[in-house]
Amino acid sequence: MTETASPTDEQTASTAAADETYDVPADATAYTCSYCGRPFAREPWLALHCGLAHPNELDDGEVEAFRAAHEEEAESLSTFRLQALGALVLIYFGLLMVYALV
Protein backbone atom coordinates (compact mmCIF):
# COMPACT_ATOMS: atom_id res chain seq x y z
CA MET A 1 0.00 0.00 0.00
CA THR A 2 1.52 3.28 -1.08
CA GLU A 3 -1.71 5.23 -1.50
CA THR A 4 -1.17 8.70 -0.12
CA ALA A 5 -3.32 11.74 0.38
CA SER A 6 -1.01 14.75 0.19
CA PRO A 7 2.41 15.48 -1.38
CA THR A 8 4.13 15.66 2.03
CA ASP A 9 2.72 12.26 2.92
CA GLU A 10 3.97 10.96 -0.40
CA GLN A 11 7.47 12.18 0.35
CA THR A 12 7.55 10.51 3.75
CA ALA A 13 6.13 7.35 2.21
CA SER A 14 8.84 7.19 -0.45
CA THR A 15 11.63 7.73 2.11
CA ALA A 16 10.07 5.04 4.27
CA ALA A 17 9.84 2.76 1.21
CA ALA A 18 13.55 3.30 0.47
CA ASP A 19 14.39 2.31 4.07
CA GLU A 20 12.25 -0.79 3.75
CA THR A 21 13.77 -1.78 0.41
CA TYR A 22 17.10 -2.85 1.92
CA ASP A 23 17.74 -4.92 4.97
CA VAL A 24 21.45 -5.13 5.81
CA PRO A 25 22.37 -7.22 8.89
CA ALA A 26 24.20 -5.15 11.52
CA ASP A 27 27.45 -7.16 11.40
CA ALA A 28 27.63 -7.59 7.61
CA THR A 29 29.98 -5.80 5.23
CA ALA A 30 28.09 -3.92 2.56
CA TYR A 31 29.46 -2.44 -0.66
CA THR A 32 27.15 0.48 -1.26
CA CYS A 33 26.53 2.02 -4.68
CA SER A 34 27.62 5.67 -4.62
CA TYR A 35 25.00 6.60 -7.25
CA CYS A 36 21.82 5.09 -5.82
CA GLY A 37 22.74 3.80 -2.37
CA ARG A 38 21.91 0.14 -2.94
CA PRO A 39 24.04 -2.17 -0.76
CA PHE A 40 25.64 -5.40 -2.05
CA ALA A 41 27.19 -8.34 -0.24
CA ARG A 42 30.06 -8.76 -2.71
CA GLU A 43 32.29 -6.29 -4.51
CA PRO A 44 31.93 -7.75 -8.04
CA TRP A 45 28.15 -7.43 -7.71
CA LEU A 46 28.53 -3.73 -6.99
CA ALA A 47 30.76 -3.39 -10.08
CA LEU A 48 28.18 -5.21 -12.21
CA HIS A 49 25.36 -3.12 -10.78
CA CYS A 50 27.20 0.14 -11.56
CA GLY A 51 27.80 -0.95 -15.15
CA LEU A 52 24.19 -2.04 -15.68
CA ALA A 53 22.30 0.67 -13.81
CA HIS A 54 24.54 3.74 -14.20
CA PRO A 55 26.52 3.12 -17.43
CA ASN A 56 26.96 6.80 -18.34
CA GLU A 57 28.25 8.03 -14.99
CA LEU A 58 31.17 5.67 -14.40
CA ASP A 59 34.86 6.67 -14.23
CA ASP A 60 37.59 4.59 -15.87
CA GLY A 61 38.32 2.52 -12.78
CA GLU A 62 34.67 1.51 -12.42
CA VAL A 63 34.44 0.61 -16.11
CA GLU A 64 37.51 -1.59 -15.67
CA ALA A 65 35.99 -3.23 -12.57
CA PHE A 66 32.76 -3.87 -14.49
CA ARG A 67 34.65 -5.54 -17.37
CA ALA A 68 36.57 -7.78 -14.96
CA ALA A 69 33.43 -8.75 -13.03
CA HIS A 70 31.60 -9.42 -16.27
CA GLU A 71 34.33 -11.78 -17.51
CA GLU A 72 34.46 -13.60 -14.20
CA GLU A 73 30.67 -13.98 -14.34
CA ALA A 74 30.80 -15.44 -17.85
CA GLU A 75 33.13 -18.17 -16.63
CA SER A 76 30.97 -19.19 -13.68
CA LEU A 77 27.91 -19.10 -15.97
CA SER A 78 29.38 -21.62 -18.37
CA THR A 79 30.07 -23.94 -15.44
CA PHE A 80 26.48 -23.53 -14.34
CA ARG A 81 25.23 -24.27 -17.88
CA LEU A 82 27.06 -27.59 -17.87
CA GLN A 83 25.56 -28.50 -14.49
CA ALA A 84 22.07 -27.54 -15.67
CA LEU A 85 22.50 -29.61 -18.81
CA GLY A 86 23.59 -32.54 -16.66
CA ALA A 87 20.52 -32.16 -14.45
CA LEU A 88 18.23 -32.04 -17.49
CA VAL A 89 19.75 -35.20 -18.93
CA LEU A 90 19.37 -36.85 -15.52
CA ILE A 91 15.70 -35.87 -15.23
CA TYR A 92 14.93 -36.98 -18.78
CA PHE A 93 16.62 -40.36 -18.70
CA GLY A 94 15.64 -40.96 -15.09
CA LEU A 95 11.97 -40.55 -15.91
CA LEU A 96 12.36 -42.52 -19.13
CA MET A 97 13.78 -45.47 -17.23
CA VAL A 98 11.21 -45.26 -14.44
CA TYR A 99 8.42 -45.28 -17.00
CA ALA A 100 9.99 -48.29 -18.71
CA LEU A 101 10.10 -50.20 -15.40
CA VAL A 102 6.75 -49.25 -13.85
Added chain:
Amino acid sequence: MTPGRRRTVALVVCGLGWLAATGTASAHGGSLAAGGRDSLTIPTWLFLSTGGAAVGASFLLASFVTDRAFIERIHDWGRPLSGDYERVLGLAGQFIGLAGLAAVFVVGFLGPTNARTNLAILLVWVGWWAGLAMTTYLVGNAWATLNPFKTIAGLLPTLDRAYPARAGSWPAVGGLLVLVWVEVVSPLADQPRLLASVVAGYSVVTLAGAFVFGPDDWFAHADPVERVFRYYGRFAPIGRGEGGLRLRLPGMDLSTPRLVDGPDEVAFVVALLWVTTYDGLVTTPAWRDLTTPVVEAGVPPHLLYPVALGVGFACFLGVYRLAVRLSRDVSDTYLAPAVLARRFAPPLVAIAVGYHFAHYLGYFLVLAPSLAVALTSPFASPATVPTVELPAWFGAVALTSVIVGHLVAIWIAHTAAYDLFPARLQAIRSQYPFIAVMVFYTMTSLWVVSQPEVALPHL
Protein backbone atom coordinates in the same frame (compact mmCIF):
# COMPACT_ATOMS: atom_id res chain seq x y z
CA MET B 1 1.16 -51.33 -23.74
CA THR B 2 4.64 -50.20 -24.80
CA PRO B 3 6.45 -47.82 -22.46
CA GLY B 4 6.28 -45.04 -25.06
CA ARG B 5 2.58 -45.41 -25.56
CA ARG B 6 2.06 -45.69 -21.83
CA ARG B 7 3.88 -42.44 -21.37
CA THR B 8 1.68 -40.65 -23.88
CA VAL B 9 -1.39 -42.02 -22.14
CA ALA B 10 -0.06 -40.90 -18.78
CA LEU B 11 0.48 -37.39 -20.12
CA VAL B 12 -3.00 -37.23 -21.59
CA VAL B 13 -4.42 -38.49 -18.30
CA CYS B 14 -2.54 -35.70 -16.53
CA GLY B 15 -4.24 -33.27 -18.88
CA LEU B 16 -7.68 -34.75 -18.40
CA GLY B 17 -7.23 -34.78 -14.66
CA TRP B 18 -6.12 -31.18 -14.65
CA LEU B 19 -9.08 -30.42 -16.85
CA ALA B 20 -11.41 -31.96 -14.32
CA ALA B 21 -10.27 -30.54 -11.04
CA THR B 22 -8.63 -27.17 -11.33
CA GLY B 23 -9.95 -23.67 -11.46
CA THR B 24 -12.24 -21.87 -9.04
CA ALA B 25 -15.78 -23.17 -9.02
CA SER B 26 -14.76 -26.41 -10.66
CA ALA B 27 -16.67 -28.72 -8.33
CA HIS B 28 -19.90 -26.85 -8.71
CA GLY B 29 -19.58 -24.96 -11.94
CA GLY B 30 -18.28 -28.20 -13.38
CA SER B 31 -21.28 -30.22 -12.21
CA LEU B 32 -23.28 -28.82 -15.12
CA ALA B 33 -20.98 -30.47 -17.61
CA ALA B 34 -21.20 -33.83 -15.79
CA GLY B 35 -17.42 -34.25 -15.91
CA GLY B 36 -15.56 -36.50 -13.48
CA ARG B 37 -11.95 -37.17 -12.65
CA ASP B 38 -10.35 -40.03 -14.51
CA SER B 39 -8.55 -42.79 -12.67
CA LEU B 40 -4.84 -43.08 -13.37
CA THR B 41 -3.04 -45.82 -15.21
CA ILE B 42 0.29 -45.08 -13.49
CA PRO B 43 1.16 -45.00 -9.76
CA THR B 44 0.33 -41.74 -8.02
CA TRP B 45 3.90 -41.04 -6.92
CA LEU B 46 5.09 -41.28 -10.53
CA PHE B 47 2.28 -39.05 -11.72
CA LEU B 48 3.21 -36.46 -9.08
CA SER B 49 6.93 -36.62 -9.79
CA THR B 50 6.37 -36.24 -13.55
CA GLY B 51 4.45 -33.03 -12.94
CA GLY B 52 7.11 -31.77 -10.55
CA ALA B 53 9.93 -32.73 -12.90
CA ALA B 54 8.25 -30.91 -15.79
CA VAL B 55 8.31 -27.67 -13.78
CA GLY B 56 11.90 -28.20 -12.66
CA ALA B 57 13.07 -28.98 -16.20
CA SER B 58 11.37 -25.84 -17.52
CA PHE B 59 13.33 -23.81 -14.99
CA LEU B 60 16.60 -25.39 -16.08
CA LEU B 61 15.77 -24.61 -19.70
CA ALA B 62 14.93 -20.99 -18.85
CA SER B 63 18.22 -20.67 -16.95
CA PHE B 64 20.09 -21.16 -20.25
CA VAL B 65 18.83 -17.78 -21.41
CA THR B 66 21.35 -15.42 -19.81
CA ASP B 67 21.43 -12.60 -22.35
CA ARG B 68 20.13 -9.54 -20.52
CA ALA B 69 19.44 -7.58 -23.72
CA PHE B 70 17.37 -10.45 -25.15
CA ILE B 71 15.32 -10.77 -21.95
CA GLU B 72 14.62 -7.04 -21.92
CA ARG B 73 13.68 -7.01 -25.60
CA ILE B 74 11.07 -9.72 -25.03
CA HIS B 75 9.76 -7.93 -21.98
CA ASP B 76 9.55 -4.50 -23.59
CA TRP B 77 8.14 -5.43 -27.00
CA GLY B 78 4.88 -3.60 -27.67
CA ARG B 79 2.70 -1.47 -29.95
CA PRO B 80 0.31 1.35 -29.01
CA LEU B 81 -3.36 0.65 -29.82
CA SER B 82 -5.27 3.70 -28.61
CA GLY B 83 -7.79 5.53 -30.75
CA ASP B 84 -11.05 7.47 -30.78
CA TYR B 85 -13.14 4.30 -30.90
CA GLU B 86 -12.43 3.66 -27.20
CA ARG B 87 -15.25 5.89 -25.97
CA VAL B 88 -17.90 4.23 -28.11
CA LEU B 89 -16.64 0.77 -27.14
CA GLY B 90 -16.66 1.79 -23.48
CA LEU B 91 -20.30 2.95 -23.57
CA ALA B 92 -21.38 -0.21 -25.42
CA GLY B 93 -19.50 -2.32 -22.86
CA GLN B 94 -21.16 -0.61 -19.91
CA PHE B 95 -24.56 -1.15 -21.51
CA ILE B 96 -23.87 -4.86 -22.12
CA GLY B 97 -22.70 -5.27 -18.51
CA LEU B 98 -25.86 -3.68 -17.13
CA ALA B 99 -28.06 -5.78 -19.45
CA GLY B 100 -26.26 -8.93 -18.27
CA LEU B 101 -26.78 -8.08 -14.60
CA ALA B 102 -30.47 -7.32 -15.22
CA ALA B 103 -30.84 -10.66 -17.03
CA VAL B 104 -29.28 -12.53 -14.08
CA PHE B 105 -31.78 -10.94 -11.66
CA VAL B 106 -34.90 -11.23 -13.82
CA VAL B 107 -34.31 -14.74 -15.19
CA GLY B 108 -32.70 -15.92 -11.95
CA PHE B 109 -35.75 -15.04 -9.87
CA LEU B 110 -38.51 -15.55 -12.47
CA GLY B 111 -37.13 -17.93 -15.12
CA PRO B 112 -37.14 -21.75 -15.31
CA THR B 113 -35.74 -23.56 -12.27
CA ASN B 114 -33.82 -26.11 -14.35
CA ALA B 115 -30.10 -25.29 -14.11
CA ARG B 116 -29.44 -26.54 -17.64
CA THR B 117 -31.86 -24.12 -19.29
CA ASN B 118 -31.78 -21.15 -16.92
CA LEU B 119 -30.09 -18.12 -18.48
CA ALA B 120 -28.90 -16.73 -15.12
CA ILE B 121 -26.91 -19.89 -14.32
CA LEU B 122 -25.53 -20.23 -17.84
CA LEU B 123 -24.71 -16.55 -18.09
CA VAL B 124 -22.82 -16.43 -14.77
CA TRP B 125 -20.91 -19.72 -15.00
CA VAL B 126 -20.52 -20.27 -18.75
CA GLY B 127 -20.67 -16.73 -20.12
CA TRP B 128 -18.97 -14.81 -17.33
CA TRP B 129 -16.78 -17.03 -15.15
CA ALA B 130 -15.64 -19.30 -18.03
CA GLY B 131 -16.02 -17.21 -21.21
CA LEU B 132 -15.32 -13.68 -20.07
CA ALA B 133 -12.50 -14.76 -17.76
CA MET B 134 -10.88 -16.56 -20.71
CA THR B 135 -11.11 -13.49 -22.95
CA THR B 136 -9.64 -11.50 -20.06
CA TYR B 137 -6.32 -13.30 -20.18
CA LEU B 138 -6.39 -14.17 -23.89
CA VAL B 139 -7.36 -10.72 -25.21
CA GLY B 140 -7.69 -8.05 -22.54
CA ASN B 141 -9.54 -7.11 -19.38
CA ALA B 142 -13.02 -6.22 -20.64
CA TRP B 143 -14.52 -6.58 -17.14
CA ALA B 144 -12.89 -3.26 -16.21
CA THR B 145 -15.40 -1.68 -18.63
CA LEU B 146 -18.27 -4.19 -18.46
CA ASN B 147 -18.46 -4.30 -14.63
CA PRO B 148 -22.10 -3.23 -14.08
CA PHE B 149 -21.47 -2.53 -10.38
CA LYS B 150 -18.84 0.05 -11.31
CA THR B 151 -21.23 1.65 -13.82
CA ILE B 152 -24.03 1.86 -11.25
CA ALA B 153 -21.70 3.07 -8.50
CA GLY B 154 -20.44 5.80 -10.86
CA LEU B 155 -23.99 7.10 -11.29
CA LEU B 156 -24.80 7.05 -7.56
CA PRO B 157 -23.68 9.72 -5.08
CA THR B 158 -20.80 8.91 -2.74
CA LEU B 159 -19.74 9.93 0.77
CA ASP B 160 -16.11 9.86 -0.47
CA ARG B 161 -14.59 8.91 2.88
CA ALA B 162 -10.84 8.31 2.69
CA TYR B 163 -10.18 4.62 2.13
CA PRO B 164 -8.17 3.35 5.13
CA ALA B 165 -4.66 2.83 3.75
CA ARG B 166 -3.93 0.19 6.41
CA ALA B 167 -6.77 -2.02 5.17
CA GLY B 168 -5.10 -2.20 1.74
CA SER B 169 -6.24 -5.17 -0.28
CA TRP B 170 -7.02 -7.36 2.73
CA PRO B 171 -10.80 -6.90 2.21
CA ALA B 172 -10.33 -8.31 -1.30
CA VAL B 173 -8.39 -11.31 0.10
CA GLY B 174 -11.19 -11.96 2.60
CA GLY B 175 -13.83 -11.38 -0.05
CA LEU B 176 -12.26 -13.90 -2.42
CA LEU B 177 -12.10 -16.55 0.32
CA VAL B 178 -15.73 -15.87 1.31
CA LEU B 179 -16.95 -16.06 -2.29
CA VAL B 180 -15.18 -19.37 -2.83
CA TRP B 181 -16.49 -20.74 0.46
CA VAL B 182 -20.08 -19.84 -0.52
CA GLU B 183 -19.53 -21.32 -3.97
CA VAL B 184 -18.19 -24.60 -2.56
CA VAL B 185 -20.72 -25.24 0.22
CA SER B 186 -23.89 -24.09 -1.57
CA PRO B 187 -25.48 -25.37 -4.82
CA LEU B 188 -24.86 -22.11 -6.69
CA ALA B 189 -24.70 -23.79 -10.09
CA ASP B 190 -27.93 -25.74 -9.58
CA GLN B 191 -30.41 -23.29 -8.13
CA PRO B 192 -31.10 -20.11 -10.13
CA ARG B 193 -32.99 -18.45 -7.25
CA LEU B 194 -30.06 -18.97 -4.88
CA LEU B 195 -27.57 -17.69 -7.46
CA ALA B 196 -29.62 -14.54 -8.07
CA SER B 197 -29.86 -13.99 -4.29
CA VAL B 198 -26.09 -14.32 -3.87
CA VAL B 199 -25.49 -11.90 -6.76
CA ALA B 200 -27.97 -9.52 -5.08
CA GLY B 201 -26.06 -9.82 -1.79
CA TYR B 202 -22.78 -9.16 -3.54
CA SER B 203 -24.35 -6.11 -5.27
CA VAL B 204 -25.50 -4.66 -1.95
CA VAL B 205 -22.05 -5.07 -0.33
CA THR B 206 -20.23 -3.70 -3.39
CA LEU B 207 -22.51 -0.71 -3.91
CA ALA B 208 -22.44 0.08 -0.17
CA GLY B 209 -18.63 0.00 -0.19
CA ALA B 210 -18.48 2.19 -3.28
CA PHE B 211 -21.01 4.57 -1.71
CA VAL B 212 -18.92 5.05 1.43
CA PHE B 213 -15.38 5.15 -0.01
CA GLY B 214 -16.04 6.20 -3.61
CA PRO B 215 -16.07 3.79 -6.58
CA ASP B 216 -12.43 4.43 -7.56
CA ASP B 217 -10.95 3.43 -4.21
CA TRP B 218 -13.39 0.59 -3.64
CA PHE B 219 -12.80 -1.12 -6.98
CA ALA B 220 -9.06 -0.44 -6.90
CA HIS B 221 -8.52 -2.04 -3.48
CA ALA B 222 -11.42 -3.84 -1.85
CA ASP B 223 -13.45 -5.57 -4.58
CA PRO B 224 -12.22 -9.17 -5.02
CA VAL B 225 -13.84 -9.82 -8.41
CA GLU B 226 -12.43 -6.67 -9.99
CA ARG B 227 -9.00 -7.66 -8.71
CA VAL B 228 -9.15 -11.22 -10.03
CA PHE B 229 -9.98 -9.87 -13.49
CA ARG B 230 -7.33 -7.17 -13.24
CA TYR B 231 -4.62 -9.76 -12.51
CA TYR B 232 -5.92 -12.09 -15.23
CA GLY B 233 -5.91 -9.08 -17.57
CA ARG B 234 -2.21 -8.56 -16.88
CA PHE B 235 -1.57 -11.84 -18.65
CA ALA B 236 -3.34 -10.59 -21.79
CA PRO B 237 -1.62 -9.19 -24.88
CA ILE B 238 -3.75 -6.03 -24.78
CA GLY B 239 -3.25 -3.94 -21.67
CA ARG B 240 -3.52 -0.38 -20.47
CA GLY B 241 -0.17 1.40 -20.23
CA GLU B 242 0.74 5.01 -19.55
CA GLY B 243 -0.31 6.14 -23.02
CA GLY B 244 -3.56 4.18 -23.38
CA LEU B 245 -4.09 0.70 -24.81
CA ARG B 246 -0.99 -1.24 -25.77
CA LEU B 247 -0.21 -4.57 -27.41
CA ARG B 248 2.33 -6.81 -25.64
CA LEU B 249 3.50 -10.39 -25.63
CA PRO B 250 1.21 -12.58 -23.46
CA GLY B 251 2.24 -12.65 -19.81
CA MET B 252 5.01 -10.07 -20.11
CA ASP B 253 3.04 -7.39 -18.29
CA LEU B 254 3.27 -9.61 -15.19
CA SER B 255 7.00 -8.92 -14.87
CA THR B 256 6.47 -5.17 -14.59
CA PRO B 257 7.76 -3.79 -11.26
CA ARG B 258 5.13 -2.61 -8.76
CA LEU B 259 2.35 -4.76 -10.23
CA VAL B 260 1.98 -6.41 -6.85
CA ASP B 261 2.59 -3.75 -4.27
CA GLY B 262 2.58 -4.81 -0.63
CA PRO B 263 2.03 -7.94 1.48
CA ASP B 264 -1.75 -7.65 1.06
CA GLU B 265 -1.49 -8.02 -2.72
CA VAL B 266 0.98 -10.89 -2.39
CA ALA B 267 -1.60 -12.58 -0.16
CA PHE B 268 -4.27 -12.07 -2.82
CA VAL B 269 -2.21 -13.75 -5.53
CA VAL B 270 -1.49 -16.71 -3.24
CA ALA B 271 -5.21 -16.87 -2.31
CA LEU B 272 -6.11 -17.01 -6.01
CA LEU B 273 -3.92 -20.08 -6.38
CA TRP B 274 -5.05 -21.70 -3.10
CA VAL B 275 -8.77 -21.51 -3.86
CA THR B 276 -8.29 -23.47 -7.10
CA THR B 277 -6.74 -26.25 -5.01
CA TYR B 278 -9.27 -26.06 -2.15
CA ASP B 279 -12.15 -26.40 -4.57
CA GLY B 280 -10.93 -29.81 -5.71
CA LEU B 281 -9.53 -30.88 -2.33
CA VAL B 282 -12.90 -30.96 -0.55
CA THR B 283 -14.25 -33.55 -3.00
CA THR B 284 -11.44 -36.09 -2.50
CA PRO B 285 -11.91 -39.31 -0.47
CA ALA B 286 -8.87 -38.34 1.63
CA TRP B 287 -10.68 -35.18 2.76
CA ARG B 288 -13.77 -37.24 3.63
CA ASP B 289 -11.74 -39.78 5.62
CA LEU B 290 -9.76 -37.08 7.38
CA THR B 291 -12.81 -35.06 8.42
CA THR B 292 -15.21 -37.88 9.32
CA PRO B 293 -13.71 -38.40 12.84
CA VAL B 294 -13.65 -34.64 13.34
CA VAL B 295 -17.34 -34.31 12.46
CA GLU B 296 -18.23 -37.38 14.54
CA ALA B 297 -16.46 -35.77 17.50
CA GLY B 298 -19.06 -33.02 17.32
CA VAL B 299 -17.46 -30.29 15.22
CA PRO B 300 -20.18 -28.73 13.07
CA PRO B 301 -19.40 -29.20 9.32
CA HIS B 302 -20.42 -25.63 8.63
CA LEU B 303 -17.51 -24.54 10.80
CA LEU B 304 -15.13 -27.11 9.34
CA TYR B 305 -15.20 -25.80 5.76
CA PRO B 306 -14.35 -22.13 6.42
CA VAL B 307 -11.69 -23.13 8.99
CA ALA B 308 -10.05 -25.50 6.49
CA LEU B 309 -10.18 -22.76 3.86
CA GLY B 310 -8.43 -20.35 6.21
CA VAL B 311 -5.85 -22.83 7.49
CA GLY B 312 -4.96 -23.99 3.99
CA PHE B 313 -4.57 -20.41 2.83
CA ALA B 314 -2.29 -19.64 5.78
CA CYS B 315 -0.29 -22.74 4.89
CA PHE B 316 0.13 -21.72 1.22
CA LEU B 317 1.08 -18.19 2.26
CA GLY B 318 3.49 -19.54 4.86
CA VAL B 319 5.22 -21.71 2.27
CA TYR B 320 5.52 -18.72 -0.07
CA ARG B 321 7.00 -16.53 2.68
CA LEU B 322 9.43 -19.27 3.61
CA ALA B 323 10.52 -19.41 -0.03
CA VAL B 324 11.10 -15.66 0.03
CA ARG B 325 13.36 -15.98 3.09
CA LEU B 326 15.26 -18.88 1.56
CA SER B 327 15.62 -17.02 -1.72
CA ARG B 328 17.11 -14.10 0.17
CA ASP B 329 19.64 -16.37 1.87
CA VAL B 330 20.52 -18.31 -1.26
CA SER B 331 21.07 -15.21 -3.38
CA ASP B 332 22.95 -13.43 -0.57
CA THR B 333 21.19 -10.14 -1.24
CA TYR B 334 20.48 -7.14 0.99
CA LEU B 335 17.08 -6.53 -0.59
CA ALA B 336 14.32 -6.72 2.03
CA PRO B 337 12.15 -9.90 2.02
CA ALA B 338 9.09 -7.78 1.23
CA VAL B 339 10.71 -6.61 -2.03
CA LEU B 340 11.36 -10.17 -3.16
CA ALA B 341 7.86 -11.27 -2.13
CA ARG B 342 6.33 -8.55 -4.27
CA ARG B 343 8.43 -9.20 -7.36
CA PHE B 344 8.01 -12.98 -7.42
CA ALA B 345 4.25 -13.16 -6.73
CA PRO B 346 2.99 -12.18 -10.24
CA PRO B 347 4.32 -15.38 -11.90
CA LEU B 348 1.80 -17.31 -9.77
CA VAL B 349 -0.95 -15.49 -11.69
CA ALA B 350 0.27 -17.16 -14.89
CA ILE B 351 -0.04 -20.58 -13.22
CA ALA B 352 -3.60 -19.77 -12.11
CA VAL B 353 -4.38 -18.67 -15.68
CA GLY B 354 -3.07 -21.97 -17.06
CA TYR B 355 -5.26 -23.97 -14.67
CA HIS B 356 -8.31 -21.83 -15.34
CA PHE B 357 -7.96 -22.24 -19.11
CA ALA B 358 -7.37 -25.98 -18.81
CA HIS B 359 -10.55 -26.42 -16.84
CA TYR B 360 -12.91 -23.91 -18.40
CA LEU B 361 -12.14 -24.12 -22.13
CA GLY B 362 -13.80 -27.52 -22.34
CA TYR B 363 -16.59 -26.46 -19.98
CA PHE B 364 -17.27 -23.37 -22.09
CA LEU B 365 -17.25 -25.19 -25.43
CA VAL B 366 -19.57 -27.94 -24.15
CA LEU B 367 -22.16 -25.53 -22.78
CA ALA B 368 -21.86 -22.56 -25.18
CA PRO B 369 -24.75 -23.81 -27.41
CA SER B 370 -26.98 -24.08 -24.29
CA LEU B 371 -26.11 -20.49 -23.46
CA ALA B 372 -26.97 -19.40 -27.02
CA VAL B 373 -30.37 -21.13 -26.82
CA ALA B 374 -31.08 -19.61 -23.40
CA LEU B 375 -30.13 -16.15 -24.69
CA THR B 376 -32.64 -16.33 -27.54
CA SER B 377 -35.49 -17.63 -25.34
CA PRO B 378 -34.75 -16.83 -21.68
CA PHE B 379 -38.10 -17.98 -20.27
CA ALA B 380 -38.57 -21.20 -22.27
CA SER B 381 -37.42 -24.45 -20.68
CA PRO B 382 -36.86 -26.99 -23.48
CA ALA B 383 -36.56 -30.66 -22.49
CA THR B 384 -33.22 -31.05 -24.27
CA VAL B 385 -30.54 -28.42 -24.75
CA PRO B 386 -27.75 -28.66 -27.31
CA THR B 387 -24.25 -29.35 -26.02
CA VAL B 388 -21.00 -30.11 -27.87
CA GLU B 389 -19.23 -33.47 -27.65
CA LEU B 390 -15.53 -32.82 -27.17
CA PRO B 391 -13.15 -34.99 -29.21
CA ALA B 392 -10.82 -37.39 -27.39
CA TRP B 393 -7.69 -35.37 -28.17
CA PHE B 394 -9.08 -32.41 -26.27
CA GLY B 395 -7.25 -33.41 -23.10
CA ALA B 396 -4.00 -32.53 -24.86
CA VAL B 397 -5.17 -28.92 -25.21
CA ALA B 398 -5.71 -28.74 -21.46
CA LEU B 399 -2.32 -30.29 -20.74
CA THR B 400 -0.64 -27.84 -23.11
CA SER B 401 -2.29 -24.86 -21.46
CA VAL B 402 -1.17 -25.95 -17.98
CA ILE B 403 2.38 -26.39 -19.25
CA VAL B 404 2.32 -23.03 -21.04
CA GLY B 405 1.08 -21.40 -17.81
CA HIS B 406 4.07 -22.83 -15.95
CA LEU B 407 6.52 -21.88 -18.70
CA VAL B 408 5.29 -18.29 -18.71
CA ALA B 409 5.46 -18.21 -14.90
CA ILE B 410 9.05 -19.42 -14.91
CA TRP B 411 9.98 -16.95 -17.64
CA ILE B 412 8.39 -14.02 -15.75
CA ALA B 413 10.23 -14.97 -12.57
CA HIS B 414 13.43 -15.23 -14.64
CA THR B 415 12.89 -11.73 -16.05
CA ALA B 416 12.12 -10.30 -12.62
CA ALA B 417 15.24 -11.90 -11.15
CA TYR B 418 17.42 -10.45 -13.90
CA ASP B 419 15.90 -7.07 -13.25
CA LEU B 420 16.54 -7.32 -9.48
CA PHE B 421 20.04 -8.79 -9.32
CA PRO B 422 23.21 -7.50 -10.99
CA ALA B 423 24.89 -10.92 -11.13
CA ARG B 424 23.26 -13.44 -13.45
CA LEU B 425 24.19 -16.50 -11.44
CA GLN B 426 22.79 -14.77 -8.35
CA ALA B 427 19.54 -14.23 -10.29
CA ILE B 428 19.34 -17.91 -11.18
CA ARG B 429 20.11 -18.99 -7.60
CA SER B 430 17.41 -16.69 -6.22
CA GLN B 431 14.91 -18.79 -8.18
CA TYR B 432 15.66 -22.15 -6.53
CA PRO B 433 13.21 -21.75 -3.60
CA PHE B 434 10.49 -20.34 -5.85
CA ILE B 435 10.85 -23.23 -8.26
CA ALA B 436 10.55 -25.57 -5.26
CA VAL B 437 7.34 -23.75 -4.28
CA MET B 438 5.96 -24.05 -7.81
CA VAL B 439 6.76 -27.76 -7.74
CA PHE B 440 4.97 -28.01 -4.36
CA TYR B 441 1.87 -26.19 -5.67
CA THR B 442 1.85 -28.29 -8.84
CA MET B 443 2.20 -31.58 -6.98
CA THR B 444 -0.54 -30.61 -4.52
CA SER B 445 -2.90 -29.86 -7.40
CA LEU B 446 -1.88 -33.05 -9.18
CA TRP B 447 -2.47 -35.12 -6.07
CA VAL B 448 -5.98 -33.67 -5.79
CA VAL B 449 -6.55 -34.44 -9.47
CA SER B 450 -5.41 -38.03 -9.12
CA GLN B 451 -8.02 -38.75 -6.45
CA PRO B 452 -11.51 -39.94 -7.43
CA GLU B 453 -14.18 -37.29 -7.01
CA VAL B 454 -16.75 -37.86 -4.25
CA ALA B 455 -19.79 -35.85 -3.20
CA LEU B 456 -19.09 -33.01 -0.79
CA PRO B 457 -19.07 -34.85 2.59
CA HIS B 458 -21.06 -33.88 5.73
CA LEU B 459 -23.21 -31.25 4.00
